[in-house]
Amino acid sequence: MAREEERRFLRRELHDGLGPGLAAIGLRLDVIAAKAPPELAPSVAGVRDLTQSLVADVRRMVHDLRPAALDELGLVGALEDLALGPERGPDISVRTPDGPLPGLSAAVEVAAYRIVQEALTNALKHAQAREVVITASARGDRLRLQVADDGRGLPEEIREGVGSGSMRERAVELGGELVRRPRAEGGTMVEAELPL
Known part of the structure; x- marks a missing residue:
């Protein structure tokens, strides 16, 4: 029972905290990319890809911890x-x-x-x-x-x-x-x- 209560807590923390935080970083990277000099575009794109990958990982963990429904x-x-x-x-x-x-x-x-x-x-x-x-x-x-x-x-x-x-x-x-x-x-x- 304690394990499932902890899973519920972790799911909520990941869903409501880390997930939106990473998504906000992705949005800020879009703003930076729009204003950055062309020579920084590959670096910003690399960080953006990493952020998107982390968001996908968090979503997968949230789903695996406990059925969202x-x-x-x-x-x-x-x-x-x-x-x-x-x-x-x-x-x-x-x-x-x-x-x-x-x-x-x-x-x-x-x-x-x-x-x-x-x-x-x-x-x-x-x-x-x-x-x-x-x-x-x-x-x-x-x-x-x-x-x-x-x-x-x-x-x-x-x-x-x-x-x-x-x-x-x-x-x-x-x-x-x-x-x-x-x-x-x-x-x-x-x-x-x-x-x-």
């Missing part, structure tokens, strides 16, 4: 954003039957997002589903997530792949649990419970 949209909005991703394929919906979610720690937000992201990816790649329903609800001291599809279901012999293992590890790391099972009406259900 969580900070911009919150967990439910980020899940809805995931649902908008595929142009073709199944109908994907996000539901919060118990109303808005409470404030979540950075660790729970990231784990929930990544678990749903992987379950949705699996449904889109392998299930040949017509519909996927993502449900998020908070009951008592647990966040409950479900990703249900109406696709072809799980194979008879279920092997834990990298993605499935990653989902389970994220849940267990926080003291939660994750179950993948076939649905009685066809398709697959991924259920995760995470402590709030």
Whole structure:
């Protein structure tokens, strides 16, 4: 949990501090380039290229630290954003039957997002589903997530792949649990419970 809180802090610092600072340096270099004598143009262009490269590195680090959608949209909005991703394929919906979610720690937000992201990816790649329903609800001291599809279901012999293992590890790391099972009406259900 401390790691994810630190990642949230670092992301904010990089996004709100270093990133804009480097962008401002780039703008000032444009002004300098416009007024500088021609013999300085290669040097200014070199510094400008370096600055642009650093801005790109900061953007990449910000993205890798924590999904931007969580900070911009919150967990439910980020899940809805995931649902908008595929142009073709199944109908994907996000539901919060118990109303808005409470404030979540950075660790729970990231784990929930990544678990749903992987379950949705699996449904889109392998299930040949017509519909996927993502449900998020908070009951008592647990966040409950479900990703249900109406696709072809799980194979008879279920092997834990990298993605499935990653989902389970994220849940267990926080003291939660994750179950993948076939649905009685066809398709697959991924259920995760995470402590709030």
